[in-house]
Amino acid sequence: xxxxxxxxxxxxxxxxxxxxxxxxxxxxxxxxxxxxxxxxxxxxxxxxxxxxxxxxxxxxxxxxxxxxxxxxxxxxxxxxxxxxxxxxxxxxxxxxxxxxxxxxxxxxxxxxxxxxxxxxxxxxxxxxxxxxxxxxxxxxxxxxxxxxxxxxxxxxxxxxxxxxxxxxxxxxxxxxxxxxxxxxxxxxxxxxxxxxxxxxxxxxxxxxxxxxxxxxxxxxxxxxxxxxxxxxxxxxxxxxxxxxxxxxxxxxxxxxxxxxxxxxxxxxxxxxxxxxxxxxxxxxxxxxxxxxxxxxxxxxxxxxxxxxxxxxxxxxxxxxxxxxxxxxxxxxxxxxxxxxxxxxxxxxxxxxxxxxxxxxxxxxxxxxxxxxxxxxxxxxxxxxxxxxxxxxxxxxxxxxxxxxxxxxxxxxxxxxxxxxxxxxxxxxxxxxxxxxxxxxxxxxxxxxxxxxxxxxxxxxxxxxxxxxxxxxxxxxxxxxxxxxxxxxxxxxxxxxxxxxxxxxxxxxxxxxxxxxxxxxxxxxxxxxxxxxxxxxxxxxxxxxxxxxxxxxxxxxxxxxxxxxxxxxxxxxxxxxxxxxxxxxxxxxxxxxxxxxxxxxxxxxxxxxxxxxxxxxxxxxxxxxxxxxxxxxxxxxxxxxxxxxxxxxxxxxxxxxxxxxxxxxxxxxxxxxxxx
Numbered sequence: 001x002x003x004x005x006x007x008x009x010x011x012x013x014x015x016x017x018x019x020x021x022x023x024x025x026x027x028x029x030x031x032x033x034x035x036x037x038x039x040x041x042x043x044x045x046x047x048x049x050x051x052x053x054x055x056x057x058x059x060x061x062x063x064x065x066x067x068x069x070x071x072x073x074x075x076x077x078x079x080x081x082x083x084x085x086x087x088x089x090x091x092x093x094x095x096x097x098x099x100x101x102x103x104x105x106x107x108x109x110x111x112x113x114x115x116x117x118x119x120x121x122x123x124x125x126x127x128x129x130x131x132x133x134x135x136x137x138x139x140x141x142x143x144x145x146x147x148x149x150x151x152x153x154x155x156x157x158x159x160x161x162x163x164x165x166x167x168x169x170x171x172x173x174x175x176x177x178x179x180x181x182x183x184x185x186x187x188x189x190x191x192x193x194x195x196x197x198x199x200x201x202x203x204x205x206x207x208x209x210x211x212x213x214x215x216x217x218x219x220x221x222x223x224x225x226x227x228x229x230x231x232x233x234x235x236x237x238x239x240x241x242x243x244x245x246x247x248x249x250x251x252x253x254x255x256x257x258x259x260x261x262x263x264x265x266x267x268x269x270x271x272x273x274x275x276x277x278x279x280x281x282x283x284x285x286x287x288x289x290x291x292x293x294x295x296x297x298x299x300x301x302x303x304x305x306x307x308x309x310x311x312x313x314x315x316x317x318x319x320x321x322x323x324x325x326x327x328x329x330x331x332x333x334x335x336x337x338x339x340x341x342x343x344x345x346x347x348x349x350x351x352x353x354x355x356x357x358x359x360x361x362x363x364x365x366x367x368x369x370x371x372x373x374x375x376x377x378x379x380x381x382x383x384x385x386x387x388x389x390x391x392x393x394x395x396x397x398x399x400x401x402x403x404x405x406x407x408x409x410x411x412x413x414x415x416x417x418x419x420x421x422x423x424x425x426x427x428x429x430x431x432x433x434x435x436x437x438x439x440x441x442x443x444x445x446x447x448x449x450x451x452x453x454x455x456x457x458x459x460x461x462x463x464x465x466x467x468x469x470x471x472x473x474x475x476x477x478x479x480x481x482x483x484x485x486x487x488x489x490x491x492x493x494x495x496x497x498x499x500x501x502x503x504x505x506x507x508x509x510x511x512x513x514x515x516x517x518x519x520x521x522x523x524x525x526x527x528x529x530x531x532x533x534x535x536x537x538x539x540x541x542x543x544x545x546x547x548x549x550x551x552x553x554x555x556x557x558x559x560x561x562x563x564x565x566x567x568x569x570x571x572x573x574x575x576x577x578x579x580x581x582x583x584x585x586x587x588x589x590x591x592x593x594x595x596x597x598x599x600x601x602x603x604x605x606x607x608x609x610x611x612x613x614x615x616x617x618x619x620x621x622x623x624x625x626x627x628x629x630x631x632x633x634x635x636x637x638x639x640x641x642x643x644x645x646x647x648x649x650x651x652x653x654x655x656x657x658x659x660x661x662x663x664x665x666x667x668x669x670x671x672x673x674x675x
Contacts, residue, residue, distance in 0.1 A: 420565025
């Protein structure tokens, strides 16, 4: 059927005439324009519907079209639109001439009106149940979509039920709204759906388990003592609970009645707790019970999702994001962008970085501000530009396909070993430079012990944070990025302080006097607390993420090549550190202090870029791309660079500050001894 359909499209393109799938696409765009006109109160030219007169007339839809054109208020228009589309699909799907007017994305030879429309109804009803009623457009749209498709199936909803729901929406009374939905909910849950084959059922179970898990930790992060602590996390908990409920409706035919009713009952309780901002511990308990019951009833096992399944889920979220943006709902589009990113990070990103860090960096950039070549999703949504968003999404999907290919390629022993070595070399390079410079600068054994003690604490806390996120707490994407960004900025601040201290003591006191002062302090070992803190920060800011990368690589390649690669990379790092220490020890004193100041200044700039980038990814700072800022995967990986105004601006500010401190110190008259 699909092959025949493609031949039909090719024939239409070759021999002229409007393809029906193109006509449907044009109708969707026209309806969007008409909706915007109704919302803004502007006149709309009804002649724009003229190309559709013939199919509408032959399908008996003239009355529905007239109702659409005559609608004055937004609820009236949304009702007319949904009834027009439902009747269009109902009549076209059984009409050979106009069958391809149906949305062919969900159409194949096995589709019946009931299975096709049941899917539409369930998705719309789940969204309707979760409506917060602050914006009335979406609940009206979903309500009329549900009732229109039910009527198309020959199951019209009682007018009094619809009126009660409409009244509750207008009044924005959440409890009244939930009560009014009860009769409609019963009708929706009674719909017949096709039984899923084993492969599709397994896929749905994986998706349910993911959403079920995300409901718990997003709600736990988002709500505290009955109040919303992080709005984004709370909103995601609401959305993921809707996704989980939607999947339950999809798998209903594969479950026995008791299991289905029990799972729905559990999610009714979860929804009430989320609505009332109740105890997060109760949500965690209920989601664990839902997982246990589903696995017990189906005999399924919790299996890690494949790269293809993850990419498919991301693309589903991206499609819904584009649909929301095209309808003018950019708030929902932003939530769906974050949802798509939550599948990319950590599931794909952490598995991709060891294999192809450049591709991972480009993908992450496109989810946010952009990759330098083109703006990213966050920027396009911020600009409220659907066309720009569609272009960014297409490019992102192309790179996601590349990422899927990379992740599906089986790693050889040698390949895994090399990638393991590169992780510690790449992630440890910045820490190596800081530690080598400071070890060569401070001479006392007490100072060196303090510095290495900070390193040991950083390593230990990296593993402790990883263990805690696995066993005790659920660290969200934004939470992880916040840890990395904040620790990087703190490290940058410490390095600026140390560098300013070096400039002052070297150029204001005189470098010879400063060298004597260091020698005199060697016994007492000053600056111990500062060195301890710097040692901790430079390791911890990369350590936690490095542990996650090794875990991801170990899951795919096995422990032996990963361990050998780590030891090889560590040996290279230590050899480089030894060489650097020897090199710096042989420099003349004045040149030594100059090189030290340069290295620390460079690292302060790197940490500043990485810190701002982390806070942008945690959604705490804006990210504004600029065409003047070039993309560079190398600069991003090794200099903390990102082609955004905020990141590049912060790095330029720190560079200018350190340069200013250097010039100021050089020009001030020296105290103490002369050169």
